[in-house]
Amino acid sequence: MRKNKRPMPSEPEQAAGNGLLDRRLFLTGGVAAAIGSAALPDNVLAAEALPVEPWMKTPGSPFVPYGQPSRYASKVARIFASVPGTTGTGASRTPHHLLDGMITPNGLHFERHHSGIPDINPEAHRLLIHGLVKRPLVYTLDALMRYPMESRIAFIECAGNSALLYQKEPAPLGVQPIHGLLSCAEWTGVRVATLLEDAGVDPRAQWILAEGADASGMSRSVPLAKAMGDALVAIYQNGEPVRPSNGYPMRLLLPGYEGNANVKWLRRIKLTEGPTMTKDETSKYTILQNDGKSLQFCFAQEAKSVITRPSPGLTMGAPGLYEIAGLAWSGYGQIAKVEVSADGGASWALAALQEPVLPMAVTRFRSPWRWDGGPATLQSRATDDSGYVQPSRSKLIADRGARTIYHFNGIASWGVAQGGEVKHVYA
């Protein structure tokens, strides 16, 4: 039996109950100690030469103009459902259980369309800025391309993401169908403030109306202060032109705000004194509370986190060392810490936050876990730099009720059963 050459403690540091280890374990090279000598593979004596596969001996396939994933990665795909009687009205969801890092590939960014994906000729597209301005202006894409650009790495989350957790019983589903209305990309474009300055803001203006060029004319009112702040007219998504499903040739990006307000296919910004009270900001994206009153203009997405691995569909293998990985984000700023529990919230360990940790972007967290093969309940809890702590599901529902489908940001739980099956549970 081989011995560790470096002197290591016999037990790696336990950070919390049920096998959670110190977050620095992977960074400090303590993996060998954590695994221990028992993890030596049993089949080490099977002496068979490693195969020389066909692709090692013949030239590969030719160039293609636009690259695609491996055909073996075909399951790394969105799932979607359309409203009955339509083909492009509904939502698609990002497969976070099969992804890592912080950037969502463009072909996997979640979608929510209210009347399909318009096929916009960029030469015919116009952005109109009018209303309470000194000079109403209309821009072509070519004109905007000459403006100074800025990038923001920002998440976009549908306000209806994780809505299933308002239900009384846990939906027997995984990360993608439950939490897949969240994505994160590098968005590049022109500051809205620059264009509003071009037009000259009338001091009476306090709001903007943003409107899309799609057949539903999706429209939302947004406070002028946000438009004059970090808002962008985004033209690029992860370095390439914004995808049609995300607003080609241009979309509004309001970092941290609920997805619906980030109007795609942006064709018009009207400056107004008050909100226009569009269909979506009155009848849809409002939170009906237990007292019968509805919260309106809940723009920023609250601090939240979810474990992406392990998660339902990713059955555990043999007992031993695993990495718990997940995403945390806050529409109010930057993630300050993420804690992970393997015992349903009885004890918590600090997770490692992967750099970069950016405001209004998802932060990847990781936590080493030695699974003993027994039952476990995995949870994550995010805290942002304002000090806000992600609440338990029961506290969120106690405070707000469960008569809405919007802005669920409570703690989610994955149950690991004896034998390794992972299920969505309430804990």
Added chain:
Amino acid sequence: MSTRNTLLAACSALVVGCGAALAESPNLGKAASPEEIASWDISIGPDGAGLPFGSGTPQQGEQVYLAKCLACHGEKGSGKPSDQLVGGQGSLGPGQAPVKTVGSFWPYATTVFDYVRRAMPLNESKSLRDDEVYAVVAYILQLNGVIGENDTIDAQTLPAVRMPNRDGFVRFSRGK
């Protein structure tokens, strides 16, 4: 101080916490005339500003509804496969199963006009004439008991309609 500088100062006062100075603009927007703007300026706020000429009654609206809306919104706005438009008043209170419709939930009648004109019918949005929009809005409001059978909806009467859930909304603030 130039107009531009005044504006910049005003805006930086407005945008608390946004430190980055605005980049110099190449000013490449083209002046948009009222004639150019008119066809796109379709949003209607609660004050009704911008509502077009025209009118409609519930009776006229029923004909539009039967032809254009029934297949998705059901008989007399009963819903299925798409949203229920009628009923549910009084269902928002504590302990009840909320039924959110135009009549029970929508705070402004102007929103109905705005949304129908821009987005409905789903497969041929922006196809209804303004009179047809007024009429079908009148029909939905009348089915909900918000207006009478003989009322007419137009640019003056629509913003004056008081929706049952008008006071049912509170502005969100964090931590509340």
